Amino acid sequence: MKIAIPVKDENLNFFPNAGHTPKFAVYTMTGSGMFKSFNLDEIKQNPRNDIDHTNPEAEHACNHSHDDAEHIEQHNKMGRVLKECDYIVVEKACKNTARSFTSEGIKLVKYNGDSFESTKILNELSSKFV
Numbered sequence: 247m248k249i250a251i252p253v254k255d256e257n258l259n260f261f262p263n264a265g266h267t268p269k270f271a272v273y274t275m276t277g278s279g280m281f282k283s284f285n286l287d288e289i290k291q292n293p294r295n296d297i298d299h300t301n302p303e304a305e306h307a308c309n310h311s312h313d314d315a316e317h318i319e320q321h322n323k324m325g326r327v328l329k330e331c332d333y334i335v336v337e338k339a340c341k342n343t344a345r346s347f348t349s350e351g352i353k354l355v356k357y358n359g360d361s362f363e364s365t366k367i368l369n370e371l372s373s374k375f376v
Contacts, residue, residue: 247275247333263339265324275375321342334355
């Protein structure tokens with residue numbers, strides 16, 4: 247089973263806004279119950295080119311009032327780049343971001359905790375991955 251988590255960089259710190267994250271860390275979950283473990287497979291660049299990846303914390307307003315085809319396509323790129331994943335962990339995701347994942351069969355798992363360590367978050371949420 248594969249799980250994606252939005253991260254800021256190679257330090258694998260969780261990035262709360264899934265649609266604006268610079269990168270996605272993709273993990274494979276093995277084992278079951280208390281023996282579940284998460285192994286990092288790869289780090290993928292967010293394929294959107296309509297956001298500033300060099301300044302990810304900057305506010306970027308998605309104007310969903312006019313959902314034009316190009317804007318939606320920018321979101322859809324994320325779902326396609328993660329299409330081998332079963333789940334993605336999110337704190338925030340706009341409707342187009344959520345749709346980009348669900349249209350590829352990727353289930354969203356909400357994280358509301360305080361940790362920024364991706365492996366700690368995955369272990370906290372491990373019961374949600376079935």
